[in-house]
Amino acid sequence: MFRLFALLFMATWAHVHMSTCAFSQGSFQLAVLKYNGGGDWYGNPTSVPNLVKYCNAQLGMTINPEVPVVEVGSPDLFTYPLVHMTGHGNVVFSQQEAENLRSYLIAGGFLHISDNYGMDQFIRPMMKRVFPELEFLELPFAHAIYHQKYDFAQGLPKVHEHDNKPPKGFGLFWEGRLVCFYDYECDLGDGWEDADVHGDSEANRTKALQMGANIVRFAFSGAEN
Numbered sequence: 001m002f003r004l005f006a007l008l009f010m011a012t013w014a015h016v017h018m019s020t021c022a023f024s025q026g027s028f029q030l031a032v033l034k035y036n037g038g039g040d041w042y043g044n045p046t047s048v049p050n051l052v053k054y055c056n057a058q059l060g061m062t063i064n065p066e067v068p069v070v071e072v073g074s075p076d077l078f079t080y081p082l083v084h085m086t087g088h089g090n091v092v093f094s095q096q097e098a099e100n101l102r103s104y105l106i107a108g109g110f111l112h113i114s115d116n117y118g119m120d121q122f123i124r125p126m127m128k129r130v131f132p133e134l135e136f137l138e139l140p141f142a143h144a145i146y147h148q149k150y151d152f153a154q155g156l157p158k159v160h161e162h163d164n165k166p167p168k169g170f171g172l173f174w175e176g177r178l179v180c181f182y183d184y185e186c187d188l189g190d191g192w193e194d195a196d197v198h199g200d201s202e203a204n205r206t207k208a209l210q211m212g213a214n215i216v217r218f219a220f221s222g223a224e225n
Contacts, residue, residue, distance in 0.1 A: 006151065027198075028080070029064040030048055030082050031079075032068070032069050032084055033070060033071075033084065034069050034070065034071045035071075036093075037122065038086040038088035038090045039088065039122065040088055041085070041086070043086050043088065044189040046192070046197065047086070047190075048084050050194065051209060051216070052064075052065055063216075068080075072093055072097040072098075072100060072101055077100060082215075086116045086120040087118075088117055088119060089115045089122065093129055093130065098126070098129040100129060101130050110179060110195035111179065111180040112182075112219075113180065115185070117160070120205055123182070124136065127172065127182075131172055134172050136170040137170060137171055138169070139159070139171050141155045143169075145181060146217045147214075148213070148221075149217060150210040150211065151181055152214070155167065157186070157208060158186060159186055159188060160191075160200075162187075165185045167183065167185045167186035168184045178196070178218075179182045181215055181218075187208075190208075191209065
C-alpha cells in the first residue's frame, strides 16, 4: 500500500512540476535517457544539444542548453518534460525501471525514441514491459506531430538509408495522449548531429532539426493526439 501511495504521490508531483518547468523561462531541460543492456545509449552526443539550440532559435523557446543524462529508474527522470533515447543495440529495463518510466509517462512526461539502426528488436519488448496493455501504432501523416511549426505532409523525413524501407513514426497512447514517439528507419538523431559527424547535406540536417522541433513543440503543447 505504501509503495502504491508513493507512486501516486510521485506521479501527481511530477505532473505539476513538469507543467511548471515546461512554461518557466529558461528553467527546463531536455535529457538523454541512459539504459542498461549494453546498447549505446550515449550515441549521437551532439544531437540533443543541437536540437535545443535550434528550438531556442527557431521556436523562441528558452530551454536550458545543458543536456543532462538521466537513468531510466532514477527519480530525477521526473525533472524533465521530455527525454530522448537512442542507440543501435540491446536495451534492458528492470521491473523497477519499467515502472518508473511508466509513472513518468502517465504523469505527463514524453519519451522520444530514435532508432539509430538495430534498436527495433530490443526496444519493442522493453516498451511492452512498460505498457503491457499498449501497442505501438503507426501515426498517420495527418497526425499533429507532423504539422507543428513545420509541415511534413508525408510524415518523417528520411535522414539515412539502411534497408531501403520508408521512415515510419510509431506512437504509444495513454488515455488518448501520445506519450512516446518512436522514429524508425529515419535516423532523426543522426540528422541533429554536428554537420561534420555524418557528412549529411544541409537540407537533410535542416529537415531533421525541423522535425525534431515539431516533436518538442508537440510534447509541450499538451495535445491529446
